[in-house]
Amino acid sequence: xxxxxxxxxxxxKPGRAxxxxxxxxxxxxALASLFAGFIAPSSYSEQFRDAISAPPSARFxxxxxxxxxxxxxxxxxxxxxxLLLAPAAALLSTLLAALIGGLAGYLGGRWERYxxxxxxxxxxxxxxxxxxxxxxxxxxxxxxITSVAITxxxxxxxxxxxxxxxxxxxxxxxxNADYLVQARASGISGFRLFSRHLLPNLRPxxxxxxxxxxxxFILSEANLGLLGLGVSEPLPxxxxxxxxxxxxxxxxxxxxxxxxxxxxxxxxxxLQVVLRTxxxxxx
Amino acid sequence: xxxxxxxxxxxxxxxxTLCRVHDSPARQQGDTSxxxxxxxxxLFALTLTAQSTNELRFCLRGDPKTFNPLLVExxxxxxxxxxxxxxxxxxxxxxxxxxxxxxxxxxVSENGRRIDFELRPNVLFSDGTPFTxxxxxxxxxxxxxxxxxxxxxxxxxxxxxxxxxxxxGPSSVMARFPAPxxxxxxxxDQVGIMSARSAHKESxxxxxxxxxEYKPGTxxxxxxxxxxxxxxxxxxxxxYLDSLRLDIQQNRESELLRxxxxxxxxxxxxxxxxxxxxxxxxxHAVVDAxxxxxxxxxxxxxxxxxxxxxxxxxxxRSDEFRRAIxxxxxxxxxxxxxxxxxxxxxxxxxxxxxRFWLNAALKAPAxxxxxxxxxxxxxxxxRSGDALFDRDGHKVEFSMITNAGNKLHERTLALIxxxxxxxxxxxxxxxxxxxxxxxxxxxxxxYESVLMAFTNVDLDPSDQMNIWLxxxxxxxxxxxxxxxxxxxxxxxxxxxxxxxxxxxxKQRKAYFxxxxxxxxxxxxxxxxxxxxALSAVSANLKNVTPALLRPxxxxxxxxxxxxxxxxxxx
Numbered sequence: 027x028x029x030x031x032x033x034x035x036x037x038x039k040p041g042r043a044x045x046x047x048x049x050x051x052x053x054x055x056a057l058a059s060l061f062a063g064f065i066a067p068s069s070y071s072e073q074f075r076d077a078i079s080a081p082p083s084a085r086f087x088x089x090x091x092x093x094x095x096x097x098x099x100x101x102x103x104x105x106x107x108x109l110l111l112a113p114a115a116a117l118l119s120t121l122l123a124a125l126i127g128g129l130a131g132y133l134g135g136r137w138e139r140y141x142x143x144x145x146x147x148x149x150x151x152x153x154x155x156x157x158x159x160x161x162x163x164x165x166x167x168x169x170x171i172t173s174v175a176i177t178x179x180x181x182x183x184x185x186x187x188x189x190x191x192x193x194x195x196x197x198x199x200x201x202n203a204d205y206l207v208q209a210r211a212s213g214i215s216g217f218r219l220f221s222r223h224l225l226p227n228l229r230p231x232x233x234x235x236x237x238x239x240x241x242x243f244i245l246s247e248a249n250l251g252l253l254g255l256g257v258s259e260p261l262p263x264x265x266x267x268x269x270x271x272x273x274x275x276x277x278x279x280x281x282x283x284x285x286x287x288x289x290x291x292x293x294x295x296x297l298q299v300v301l302r303t304x305x306x307x308x309x
Numbered sequence: 310x311x312x313x314x315x316x317x318x319x320x321x322x323x324x325x326t327l328c329r330v331h332d333s334p335a336r337q338q339g340d341t342s343x344x345x346x347x348x349x350x351x352l353f354a355l356t357l358t359a360q361s362t363n364e365l366r367f368c369l370r371g372d373p374k375t376f377n378p379l380l381v382e383x384x385x386x387x388x389x390x391x392x393x394x395x396x397x398x399x400x401x402x403x404x405x406x407x408x409x410x411x412x413x414x415x416x417v418s419e420n421g422r423r424i425d426f427e428l429r430p431n432v433l434f435s436d437g438t439p440f441t442x443x444x445x446x447x448x449x450x451x452x453x454x455x456x457x458x459x460x461x462x463x464x465x466x467x468x469x470x471x472x473x474x475x476x477x478g479p480s481s482v483m484a485r486f487p488a489p490x491x492x493x494x495x496x497x498d499q500v501g502i503m504s505a506r507s508a509h510k511e512s513x514x515x516x517x518x519x520x521x522e523y524k525p526g527t528x529x530x531x532x533x534x535x536x537x538x539x540x541x542x543x544x545x546x547x548x549y550l551d552s553l554r555l556d557i558q559q560n561r562e563s564e565l566l567r568x569x570x571x572x573x574x575x576x577x578x579x580x581x582x583x584x585x586x587x588x589x590x591x592x593h594a595v596v597d598a599x600x601x602x603x604x605x606x607x608x609x610x611x612x613x614x615x616x617x618x619x620x621x622x623x624x625x626r627s628d629e630f631r632r633a634i635x636x637x638x639x640x641x642x643x644x645x646x647x648x649x650x651x652x653x654x655x656x657x658x659x660x661x662x663x664r665f666w667l668n669a670a671l672k673a674p675a676x677x678x679x680x681x682x683x684x685x686x687x688x689x690x691x692r693s694g695d696a697l698f699d700r701d702g703h704k705v706e707f708s709m710i711t712n713a714g715n716k717l718h719e720r721t722l723a724l725i726x727x728x729x730x731x732x733x734x735x736x737x738x739x740x741x742x743x744x745x746x747x748x749x750x751x752x753x754x755x756y757e758s759v760l761m762a763f764t765n766v767d768l769d770p771s772d773q774m775n776i777w778l779x780x781x782x783x784x785x786x787x788x789x790x791x792x793x794x795x796x797x798x799x800x801x802x803x804x805x806x807x808x809x810x811x812x813x814x815k816q817r818k819a820y821f822x823x824x825x826x827x828x829x830x831x832x833x834x835x836x837x838x839x840x841x842a843l844s845a846v847s848a849n850l851k852n853v854t855p856a857l858l859r860p861x862x863x864x865x866x867x868x869x870x871x872x873x874x875x876x877x878x879x
């Protein structure tokens with residue numbers, strides 16, 4: 027028995043324990059959103075017009091919104107949308123940034139100058155108009171699911187420039203590191219040097235950019251609603267639910283409206299703990 | 310203003326006395342200079358304060374585009390024109406009656422083509438130039454000059470041809486238009502008279518205030534016109550206020566916050582959510598003046614050349630289909646849920662507040678899914694499972710666009726979406742930025758249906774000519790028709806032209822009643838609600854008589870006064 031306990035204690039070192047807790051929380055959130063249809067007492071789109079802006083009760087666990095829709099059901103279904111698509115968009119933008127910024131830093135010289143100028147140009151472009159044009163090109167009868175997928179794809183494709191700058195700078199610092207000099211001396215070069223020796227060491231920067239991007243994309247999705255992009259009614263998303271918080275006096279009176287923020291913080295925090303702990307464990 | 314400067318003196322004396330009592334004699338001489346500095350600073354501060362005490366403060370949502378009264382197009386310039394411009398006649402926003410301002414009498418003749426004004430004597434422009442008949446004649450000539458492109462002139466242009474305008478006596482003037490103009494006298498409510506002789510032109514005004522300072526993007530300061538001709542019943546010159554400070558502020562939340570802090574005296578056009586929030590905090594400050602003249606409407610694209618599938622065009626052109634949609638929309642719920650009770654279901658193009666022109670026999674369509682289903686069945690639609698199909702087997706699904714950023718519209722659409730789902734119709738909600746929306750509904754016609762708000766500024770139906778005439782650019786569902794495409798549109802054209810030309814207002818009303826009946830029967834536009842006119846007014850503002858017509862709170866600006874409590878606070 028003592029031996030067994032010792033094994034468990036050894037396994038649950040502080041970093042591991044936090045990671046386990048974070049994983050359990052994330053799994054619970056993911057399962058809840060996945061089985062929203064069973065857990066939520068009503069549909070996310072059903073309007074209970076006799077119970078508008080109702081406070082939490084046994085019938086509505088987180089009350090109802092200003093159209094009488096069950097906030098709990100919307101939070102569960104919204105989690106499904108945001109938890110899947112925001113990290114996907116963040117992953118896409120981070121990969122693009124790693125490729126463009128990493129190569130620029132690795133190759134150096136004129137390539138770096140070209141890419142840096144390209145990044146500056148990209149950041150200075152009025153993307154608002156591109157997004158408006160994108161909305162104009164979309165057919166009007168686009169389903170809410172397609173609309174939200176396109177939105178996050180656009181966010182992923184447009185969000186690489188700022189991280190690319192940071193990654194380029196990080197790569198420049200690493201190119202003169204001892205282990206890279208040694209690798210070069212051993213005859214390793216080209217793509218192998220970049221992918222096997224440089225990229226893995228950029229991991230902390232890449233992860234940081236990835237984590238930063240998730241909440242940014244969730245909020246951007248809410249703001250894109252103003253341009254006619256984003257999640258269209260009646261599909262819920264965290265971003266759309268966060269828009270309710272613009273009414274700050276209502277938030278003070280109805281603190282349960284903060285539920286999507288709380289969930290967002292928990293999820294992003296847990297993801298960070300899981301991957302940071304992972305990062306600390308030697309590969 | 311003088312009163313508050315004087316009030317400062319005893320306060321200043323008290324302050325100086327207190328200093329002397331508590332100071333030691335040894336330091337008395339050195340401190341005297343401190344007291345003098347303190348007193349001077351206090352006097353300066355009090356003078357500054359006193360200058361702004363009798364000042365009304367509210368916000369404009371943007372910069373006025375022009376100060377030229379003949380080029381006013383936007384709402385902000387319109388506000389400035391209302392506060393500074395002198396007009397011959399004014400529609401009393403409260404009684405809805407026409408009243409003489411710079412004209413004491415007027416007579417419309419030649420079947421509505423000619424108008425003669427008798428002018429008020431001894432009136433001066435703000436710069437001291439006398440007001441004469443030549444000023445009126447010159448203003449009318451400029452107004453109708455095609456080179457000026459005056460938006461106000463559209464109301465007078467019922468036909469091509471020259472306009473005549475001249476003095477007919479020392480204090481009388483006439484204007485003759487090429488064709489009869491409906492409600493000719495009332496049209497002059499929007500025409501600010503400009504000086505023909507003053508060197509200052511636009512800045513020489515006949516209204517209660519003059520533009521004193523303008524800092525683009527920040528504020529506009531209007532000062533009392535010292536030569537304003539009106540006096541109150543006690544012979545005291547009007548306006549009571551010394552100045553108006555119009556801060557340029559787009560953000561509604563900031564505007565509300567500033568009102569709550571007492572920095573603003575009026576908030577015009579509150580949205581229902583803000584109104585309810587303010588009601589909880591400051592119940593005496595909110596004003597619900599009742600249903601406004603504005604419309605919230607839905608219409609379908611019926612343009613022949615629009616990029617739509619033929620079967621959808623057939624749906625949208627079907628009277629039964631449109632009326633079925635109208636019957637399936639729960640207007641009471643829109644009023645209650647979206648507008649929080651601050652709106653009224655609309656029966657047609659005339660709000661219940663427009664007492665004279667309302668066709669009282671018409672009622673807003675009652676919400677009935679069964680009636681809607683029956684209409685759709687008669688039109689060949691059938692239900693299969695959860696979906697509705699037309700006679701050719703096409704699933705009934707269409708999009709409805711609205712302008713982004715308008716929460717009321719977004720919520721209304723969410724309600725309509727659920728209402729139509731009961732019929733098996735899938736409604737796709739699309740929010741677009743306003744320019745894209747306008748582009749789609751007026752140029753590319755690449756849309757299926759739209760939810761929009763129309764702001765109505767005039768009681769008279771002639772103001773709606775551009776919407777009801779089939780040739781009109783704002784005949785939104787099918788604009789710019791060379792000849793009316795349907796029988797009923799031809800009938801509306803005829804009735805609108807007849808009402809515009811009829812000299813007798815009862816006859817005009819009879820014609821327009823018929824127009825309202827046709828609109829209710831054919832449902833080219835589905836009138837949803839008339840939102841209430843909601844505002845907030847400081848409890849210390851006196852003589853406030855909220856009206857339904859714009860500008861709801863300060864329509865009688867010359868009689869508004871700041872209460873003593875607010876003055877002492879400031």
